[in-house]
Amino acid sequence: MSAVKKNYVVETLRKAQMIELLAKGKRLDGRALDEHRQLTIQTGLIQKANGSALVSLGNTQVIAGVKVATGTPFPDTPDKGLLVVNAEVLPLASAYAEAGPPDEDAIELARVVDRGVRESEMVDMEQLCIVEGKTVYSVFVDVNILNVDGNLFDATSYAVVSALRTARMPKYVVEDDKVKATEEIVPVPVSKTPVSVTMAKIGSTLIVDPTNEEEAVMDARITITTDDEGNICAGQKGNPGTFAPSEVLQAADTSIRIGEKVRRIILEATA
Amino acid sequence: MAEKKLIDENGIRTDGRKWNELRPIKMEVGTLKNADGSAYIEFGRNKIVAAVYGPKEVHPKHEVLPDRALIRCRYHMAPFSVEERKNPAPSRREIEISKVIREALEPALIAEDYPRTAIEVYVEVLQSDGGSRVAGITASSLALADAGINMRDLVVGCSAGIVDGQVVLDLNDTEDKEGTGDMPVAFMPNLNQVTLLQVDGIYSRENFQKAFELAMEGGRKVYQIQRQALLDKFFGGMQTESETQEGDE
Numbered sequence: 001m002s003a004v005k006k007n008y009v010v011e012t013l014r015k016a017q018m019i020e021l022l023a024k025g026k027r028l029d030g031r032a033l034d035e036h037r038q039l040t041i042q043t044g045l046i047q048k049a050n051g052s053a054l055v056s057l058g059n060t061q062v063i064a065g066v067k068v069a070t071g072t073p074f075p076d077t078p079d080k081g082l083l084v085v086n087a088e089v090l091p092l093a094s095a096y097a098e099a100g101p102p103d104e105d106a107i108e109l110a111r112v113v114d115r116g117v118r119e120s121e122m123v124d125m126e127q128l129c130i131v132e133g134k135t136v137y138s139v140f141v142d143v144n145i146l147n148v149d150g151n152l153f154d155a156t157s158y159a160v161v162s163a164l165r166t167a168r169m170p171k172y173v174v175e176d177d178k179v180k181a182t183e184e185i186v187p188v189p190v191s192k193t194p195v196s197v198t199m200a201k202i203g204s205t206l207i208v209d210p211t212n213e214e215e216a217v218m219d220a221r222i223t224i225t226t227d228d229e230g231n232i233c234a235g236q237k238g239n240p241g242t243f244a245p246s247e248v249l250q251a252a253d254t255s256i257r258i259g260e261k262v263r264r265i266i267l268e269a270t271a
Numbered sequence: 272m273a274e275k276k277l278i279d280e281n282g283i284r285t286d287g288r289k290w291n292e293l294r295p296i297k298m299e300v301g302t303l304k305n306a307d308g309s310a311y312i313e314f315g316r317n318k319i320v321a322a323v324y325g326p327k328e329v330h331p332k333h334e335v336l337p338d339r340a341l342i343r344c345r346y347h348m349a350p351f352s353v354e355e356r357k358n359p360a361p362s363r364r365e366i367e368i369s370k371v372i373r374e375a376l377e378p379a380l381i382a383e384d385y386p387r388t389a390i391e392v393y394v395e396v397l398q399s400d401g402g403s404r405v406a407g408i409t410a411s412s413l414a415l416a417d418a419g420i421n422m423r424d425l426v427v428g429c430s431a432g433i434v435d436g437q438v439v440l441d442l443n444d445t446e447d448k449e450g451t452g453d454m455p456v457a458f459m460p461n462l463n464q465v466t467l468l469q470v471d472g473i474y475s476r477e478n479f480q481k482a483f484e485l486a487m488e489g490g491r492k493v494y495q496i497q498r499q500a501l502l503d504k505f506f507g508g509m510q511t512e513s514e515t516q517e518g519d520e
Contacts, residue, residue, distance in 0.1 A: 008338060076448075104370045107363050119452075119471045222468070232479045235454075235470030240342075240377035242464035245487065252479055 015217040019203040027207065027214070034254055036209040036262065041158060041269035043166040051167025051188065053270075055159040058211065059149035064141055064159035068169040068188065070130065070179060071138035081128020082138040085114035087145065087156055094148040108238065110143070113157045113196070115234040116225035117141075120194035123164060127189040130172050135179045137169065139188060150211040153223045157196040158266060164190055165270040194233055195263045196225040197255035201241060206251060208258055222248070224255035228263065232256075277446055278435045285446065286315075290439045293429075293489055294400075296496050298410070300417050300504035308418025310500070312410040315443055316400035321410035323418040326388035334389075339382035341389045344373035346407055348396040368404050369394075375408050375428070375457040375467035381421040390420060401447035402430045408457045408467065409497055416501055424459035426466055427497055429490035431456070431482040433472050438481045440489045456486040460494045 018028065025033060037058030046052035051066035071082050087110035091099040102110070117123065128137040141163060143156050167188040170181045200210035200218035210218060220241030225234035232252055237243065243251070278284055288294070294315030303309035306322035313319075329335045346369040350356050361369075372394060380390070392415065394407040405428025412426040432442045433452035447453055452472020458465045465487075474482060 104366050107366050108370055111363060111367050115471050119473060121473075224470070227473070230476065232470060232474045232476065233472065235468060236371075237465065237468040238371070238374060240374050242378045242459070242462075242466050243468070244463065245458075245465060245483070248465055248468060248483060249480055252476065256476065 011217050014213070015202070018214070018217055019205075022202060022205040022207070029211065031209075033205065034208045034258055036154070036258070037211075039158065039262065039265055041162050041266065043162055043270055049163075050169050051163045051165075053159045053162035053166065055155050055162065057151060057155040057158070057209065059147060060151060060155045061147040062143055062145050062152070062155045062159045064143045064156070064163040066163045066167040066188065067140045067142070068167070069138050069140070070135050070172065073129070073133065073136045077125075078133035079129045080125040081123075081136040083114070083118065083123055083125065083141070084138065085110050085117065085141045085143070085160060087113070087143040087152075089145040089148065089152075093145045097145075097148065108236070109152055109156055112153060112223055112234065112236045113143075113160050115236075116157055116194040116196050117160060117164070120192045120225070120227040120233040122161065122190055122192045122194055124189040124191065130179055131174060135172075137172070139164075139167075148212065150213070150215045151198050151209045153198040153221075154196050154209060154262075157194070157225070158262070161193060161195070162266055162270050164188055165193070165266070192227050193263050193266060194225050194227055195259040195266065196223050196234070197258045197262070198223040199251050199254065201243065201247065206247060206254065208254065222251045224252055226256050226259040230256045230260070276435065277449060278437060278439075284434070284439065284443075286443055290437060291485065291489075293441045293492060294443065296493060298413060298496055298500035300413050300500050306414070306418075308414040308416065308420070310410045310413035310417060312406050312413075314400070314402060314406035314409075315441075316398055317396070317403050317406045318398040319403060319407050319410050320395050320397065321407060321414040322393045322395075323390065323411070323414040323420070324393075325390035325418070326385040326420070327391070329387065329389045335387050338386055340380070340385035342373055342377050342380065342382060342392070343389060344369050344376070344392040344394070344411075346372050346394045346396070346404065348399055348403070352396050352399045371467055371469065372404060372408055372411065376411055376415065376426055378464065378466050379412065379422050379424050379426045379459055380415065381423060384421045390415075399444070401442050401444040401453075402455065404428070405430050405455045405457060405467075409493060413497060413500060417504065424461045425494065425497060425501075426457055427460055427490045427494040428455060428457035428467065429486050429493050430454055431486035431489065433474065433478065433482065438478055438485060440485050452482070454482050454486055456483065456490065458487060458490060460491055
């Protein structure tokens with residue numbers, strides 16, 4: 001990540017130490033290989049947003065806000081609403097983050113999280129249609145990264161899902177051929193709960209929820225997102241570095257297993 | 272959307288293929304004269320050129336890596352490559368794809384052999400037909416080999432996905448848009464290491480494995496064509512021993 005300082009000498013030395021530890025099934029912070037850091041989710045902090053969630057995953061902290069507006073549907077999906085996920089690493093999030101438009105890392109982050117939400121069909125896009133071909137709800141989910149300490153993918157995904165699950169919007173009606181907002185407030189139509197699990201490969205070991213330190217020495221990264229039924233709905237390999245085919249399948253199994261635990265935490269926090 | 276049948280009762284797809292069949296593929300190495308290495312690929316109706324410049328001096332200099340080459344990659348779609356004109360400015364999709372293509376090629380490059388240099392890979396999609404990123408990777412890898420960059424293996428790409436509830440190989444445009452899942456995979460065929468994996472759509476654990484393995488199986492067939500394209504350029508179409516053996520299978 002651009003928000004992480006790369007130091008060749010330190011990395012090389014630390015990597016050797018980490019590989020040695022991982023061979024014994026241990027991590028620097030004492031976690032099990034498939035264990036997330038402490039996850040806390042607070043929702044509804046931003047009253048002016050339609051929905052919001054502040055997520056802490058260890059020292060990684062992100063906040064997601066949902067804003068709902070009306071817009072014009074895409075010509076190829078006239079009966080579906082719009083959903084936009086955007087992520088930005090703020091300059092206050094790390095000594096190495098710079099202000100400016102999202103770079104390729106932030107774009108990849110937002111697109112992978114978006115894929116999980118979209119492909120799991122978490123949001124009922126057809127219910128977001130007001131007048132077919134003309135007016136639909138546009139749901140914008142913007143994520144600000146507040147503190148960078150590894151695994152922005154999962155923290156961002158949990159924040160987006162939690163914010164959407166608690167988002168409420170004004171109901172629009174058509175009166176005299178005009179679309180009008182009413183006083184009635186309804187939930188954003190959501191059903192599924194996609195959960196991403198990101199793993200880093202260091203040497204030949206896969207570890208869940210890497211910290212900054214672990215990401216600095218990882219060879220490759222893989223994110224697999226699952227839905228409530230244990231189906232896989234999104235995935236992305238990242239970083240130069242490779243996976244053996246068996247490791248890909250192992251990552252899928254880990255994601256299904258660990259995702260179930262995380263889903264319970266999200267459902268509880270957004271109930 | 273779901274009503275439209277993409278596979279008929281005989282198991283035949285919209286373009287006449289069976290579930291495990293690839294589209295017609297053509298590759299040529301060394302098609303651009305100025306580039307240090309180049310390749311052209313036709314993968315179904317995809318028409319893609321890839322070019323490599325480098326190893327060359329790094330600009331701006333602060334991006335220099337002391338121990339290896341800096342790899343840059345730009346995947347770009349021509350405005351006329353799709354049904355509705357595409358804005359030529361790089362989209363978020365193209366920025367993400369440029370990144371994953373770079374990360375798919377990098378493991379194959381022996382970048383340590385070229386410290387303090389840059390190697391630039393350009394992928395231009397002249398016509399797009401679903402699976403352009405994996406076809407782009409296959410062509411880029413040929414262009415890198417053509418440029419004489421030291422490599423551990425070639426990188427080959429292929430996709431699989433879910434259409435009408437069935438796992439199928441190598442989705443075309445219509446299947447990509449109207450099917451329910453697409454899984455591009457790139458890997459180094461001789462080292463058997465996956466260098467790119469993206470998943471979208473809904474897969475049961477069983478279908479996930481089936482699609483993943485099918486994409487790799489398809490990739491191995493693409494690799495034979497890729498390899499032959501290199502032999503054609505440098506050895507005038509010579510056949511090697513391993514290939515004649517494979518041909519006998």
